[in-house]
Amino acid sequence: MTNERGGIVVEGVARSFGSVQAVRDIDFEAPPGEVTALIGPNGSGKTTLMLMMASLLAPDRGTVRVAGFDPVTQPAQVRSRVGWMPDTLGVWESLTALEVLTTIGALYGMGAADRSRRAEELLVAVNLTEFGRRPARVLSRGQQQRLSLARALIHDPEVLLLDEPASGLDPGSRVELRSLLRSLAAGGKTVVVSSHVLSELDEIADRAVFVSRGQSVKSQTLDEAGSQMRRYYVQAEPMSALAAALQSYGVRYETRGDSRREEFLVQLGSTAEASWLLRTLVLGDVVVTAFAPAGGALEETYMSLDTDRR
């Protein structure tokens, strides 16, 4: 997995800004060839951790190794290997998309021919070819987001740090982002994605690290997340028949309160248990109209870590 030559290893880092302890104690690992999700509520220290990995912020305590290098003592080594996409959109409004990419390429020491070839290539990859020669101010938020991603990829980094890459993207672009990130991981890159869109991460990420109040609280692979206890919602026609059936099998249920439709939530330990319940209900002549996981696997973990949802 992670060795001295690749990936990210973060051990026990802490960082405070004045009296605000943004990161208390985070352990984080992102192996090459995989997409690692960084998940946590607002203000949990995700962006601060990203900044430390991108060599923009020095940790007060703990060690960070990115592609085998220490961002504090070897920032140039780290920077040439890391592509960072910030959550804020910084745009040189009067520059064209192509110029933005070639300028950044030049600042990574790429030759003129190299960087313009790579820039054209990336514009195709993020579907911005028709904007290549137009000033960046005409780009919509989602298009700027895609330009920002292309910018992070300009020097073909080994490690990719993406802070909320999916925010502002339309569904089509999200699907494309997903396949782009999967193919980068398949090519051996280390990809770190922080996001709130948990259902998105379910499909992109291989593993997830959960942070809360500046601490890493859980780290799991998606396979682990999939096999844990999770909630299903069930609908039937009529609901009273379903309620009676569930009571007779001794399955505890609750009425889902946050939905427009009337439905029951049941907690099931595994997919085998879920298929048993569905089969039993159908064979018991309950007219089941819907039966599905209440949320993604990561959402389940997220909700179960009710450490600080204020």
Place this chain on the structure above:
Amino acid sequence: MSTATEPSTPQPVRSTTGLTFWSAVRTVFSLEMRQRLRGKGWYWMLGIWFVVIGFIFVLATGVLGTTDNEGGILFDLVVGFVLLFGLLIAPGLSANAVNGDRAGGTLAILQVTLLTPGQLLTGKWLASWVGSLAFLVLSCPFIFWALALGGVNAQEAIVSLLMLAVELGVVCAIGVGVSALANRPLFSIVSTYMLVALLAIGTVIVFGLSTTLVMEERTMTTSYYTYPESSLDATGTPDPGAEMECVTQTSQGMIPRTEYIAWLLAANPFVVVADAVPYSVEDLPELDPATDAAGLPQGGPYYTPGIMETISQGVRAAQAGPDVEQSCEELAESLRPLPQETPIWPLGLGLQLLLAGVLLLIGRRRLTMPAKRLAQGTRIA
């Protein structure tokens, strides 16, 4: 993000890992210049500048129509105005260079590349300097017009323009340095204006106030021309045809020893430019020892210096200090422009460069990432 055209990962894109100093500076410079050339603000400022300088020039031409040394005075006036307006414009072009990028979210994007803070500051400084030099270039028609009127030698003109360019560069360096230190563009622009005001006005005020500290009681010998007592009638009017004579008088009094505090003026941009310019005092007509009807030495020197030359003369007078023993011979001589004894501009320019250098160095430290300390209320990204 079409899957068909993935970025070709197996192919190594990075051909060079190093980023040479000048190619980094050139990239930052062209990034800045592109934005400036494509914006409207800079052109508006250039247009207003041209109109204002032109208006003042034409007005001055009309007023000075009858004066001798017209070319010299006009040239001096343009130099003085270009310097004054340059001091007003250069902070505007430079003092939001770094924190403007921070506010726009583009600074951190540059900082994660191989670009070093020194390269960033150098590129930004060069771009703002070139931006303000455009204002100097735009004033050239008026400068050449004044030169065409005669009275200014080539050396004087070249040194004036060179020193103007240097001063603009110094102010831009101060502005870029401050912009790396201050969080908000507004604050850094105002701070830069305050620093420039400190140099241009503050030095004069401090000099003026300091004269009270260097007051000394001395015996002074002064000389002046007057009509002899015998030639005056009862009403005090001199007889026609009476000759003036030189009277030497000795008195006790407090005099400011300005030679001790003249260095305070050195860092003033106007002093630096005026003191560096070699005004041609040698070309003036020699004094005639005989006196004219009014009793003043004949043959001049009825020479009217321009504004910058007046500043130069004032500084030289301050450097020389008061003349405590003024004889009748010196009285005539005192009407001639003072020659330069010790140039004060290298000291002034040195002080200005020191200020700019210190600001840039602290700014460079502030921009060095990864950051250990962050100023209150700042976000990296």
